[in-house]
Amino acid sequence: MKQILIIGAGFGGVWSALSAARLLDMHDCNDVAITVLAPQAELRIRPRFYEADVHKMFAPLDELFEAVGVRFVKGTAMAIDEQGKAVTYMDSANQKATLTYDRLVLAAGSQLMRPNVEGLSRYAFDVDQIESASFLENHLKALKDQPYSVARNTVVVAGGGFTGIETATEMPARLRSVLGYDHDIRVIVVDRAPQIAASQGAGIQPSIIDASEHLGIEWVLDTSVTSVDAGGVMLADGSRIEASTVIWTVGFRASALTEQLTSVRDAQGRLHVDNNLKVFGQDFIYAAGDVAYAATDDLGNFAAMSCQHAIALGRHAGNNVAADLLGIAPTPYRQPKYVTCLDLGAWGAVFTEGWDRQLKLVKQEAKELKTQINTVWIYPPVADRAKALAAADPAIPVA
Incomplete structure (x- = not known):
């Protein structure tokens, strides 16, 4: 055989x-x-x-x-x-x-990949594997048991690529489902690029900017995370962000x-x-x-x-x-x-065609397509041989 x-x-x-x-x-x-x-x-x-x-x-x-x-x-x-x-x-x-x-x-x-950034392996979360993403989810749910602080209500997402954007734009709804709708929350994307979503192309960039503004997501650009601790991150430009939740999405x-x-x-x-x-x-x-x-x-x-x-x-x-x-x-x-369908949280989504990412669908239309992709198309077939x-x-x- x-x-x-x-x-x-x-x-x-x-x-x-x-x-x-x-x-x-x-x-x-x-x-x-x-x-x-x-x-x-x-x-x-x-x-x-x-x-x-x-x-x-x-x-x-x-x-x-x-x-x-x-x-x-x-x-x-x-x-x-x-x-x-x-x-x-x-x-x-x-x-x-x-x-x-x-x-x-x-x-x-x-x-x-987790580079040799001080505190990264100990304090940062990720959404790479089901175990690590579940660990993050349990952490988010436990935030409600912590006393109020700016750090508790702040999430830093390191990396403004595809994964970072989808994670960040989903995060306001996830935080509010835990903390309630009467709390101020902050979701901050830290990215080395000089512009928001620069790697995603000119066709898709305006939608990401619009979604970020709509959802209240902040971008800290042209810098990177140099260390992570229990209370936040230090950046290459010398600034600090207080945050109890840091999510690594780079590389x-x-x-x-x-x-x-x-x-x-x-x-x-x-x-x-x-x-x-x-x-x-x-x-x-x-x-x-x-x-x-x-x-x-x-x-x-x-x-x-x-x-x-x-x-x-x-x-x-x-x-x-x-x-x-x-x-x-x-x-x-x-x-x-080649197509891309990028989830942008409660704002909707954006769908493009071609390697140059020509914009085809935005907001609710694209969101419906993204939902179809995520819940039907990418799942394996039923256990029927034929x-x-x-x-x-x-x-x-x-x-």
């Missing part, structure tokens, strides 16, 4: 498994097994971790994998042996074990497993892959999701660390590892259409 091993049960890993199962099913192939190795048999809906009730933001995978004939192994990958075609992992009993493969899909995702990097491969990586640690998502320099390893540095078109654009790209990358990587074992032609990855396999076709456009 030949083995396809997929590391990771995020968007890239789940869709890799479904797509591989689909192609094998189409060719009535019964001598290839698919195994997913991950810490939990659940797809964690990471794009929603800035929201409240984060402990609900996951989709169980046991029934889905069973329906399509995918084996799940609970464990954390520790080492990849390229020559031996084996992966060492720590199992649920905290014991080392090994899985072998004929083809490997690395879909181990990414994580927020993401691909899984450290990428560093074990003798392959080229980009500045974020993502593996360079060919058009079929095979890792350059590897004969038996493919990459999907946030660990893949993959060209989306012939114009110089590359997949972002987003579920929009991870879903399509997974559908192609799974299809292509199966095609490799079947001896048939692969399906080259291409995803020329429907799940059909949904894994790499020809299906994601955006």
Whole structure:
């Protein structure tokens, strides 16, 4: 029995498994097994971790994998042996074990980087993982038990990128739900850029500025956080902000497993892959999701660390590892259409198309689309074999 091993049960890993199962099913192939190795048999809906009730933001995978004939192994990958075609992992009993493969899909995702900023690891929160986002939520709920102070009612969000903006614009409603509507609150975004949301492009910037003004969100620009303590942050410009809640949203990097491969990586640690998502320099390893540095078109654009790209990358990587074992032609990855849908809290949202982010929808119209994306589109299919396999076709456009 030949083995396809997929590391990771995020968007890239789940869709890799479904797509591989689909192609094998189409060719009535019964001598290839698919195994997913991950810490939990659940797809964690990471794009929603800035929201409240984060402990609900996951989709169980046991029934889905069973329906399509995918084996799940609970464990954390520790080492990849390229020559031996084996992966060492720590199992649920905290014991080392090994899985072998004929083809490997690395879909181990990414994580927020915490630089060596004084006090950051001890005092700052984040919304990167479901555990850390839940820790933040519990902290917010406990604020009502603290005596009033400016610091208690202030949240500092370090970083004005996509995650920082969504986290900050959701925060006024979350704070008021805890503290009540008769309290003055402050939400402050600290960003190195000289302008508000400079990295988001000229088309989307006015909407972010308008939403910030509407929601009362302050921006402190052209500086950065240099230290964090229990009572607030110090900034590079020498100023201090008193705050009981500091949320770090700056800097993401691909899984450290990428560093074990003798392959080229980009500045974020993502593996360079060919058009079929095979890792350059590897004969038996493919990459999907946030660990893949993959060209989306012939114009110089590359997949972002987003579920929009991870879903399509997974559908192609799974299809292509199966095609490799079947001896048939692969399906080259291409995803020329790029969209963004940025949640802006109670103000609404903003939807753009194209890498130049041409504005298409704003406020309530965009919010309805964002809600549809977050609650329906990015969730895995139901545990029905025919429907799940059909949904894994790499020809299906994601955006």
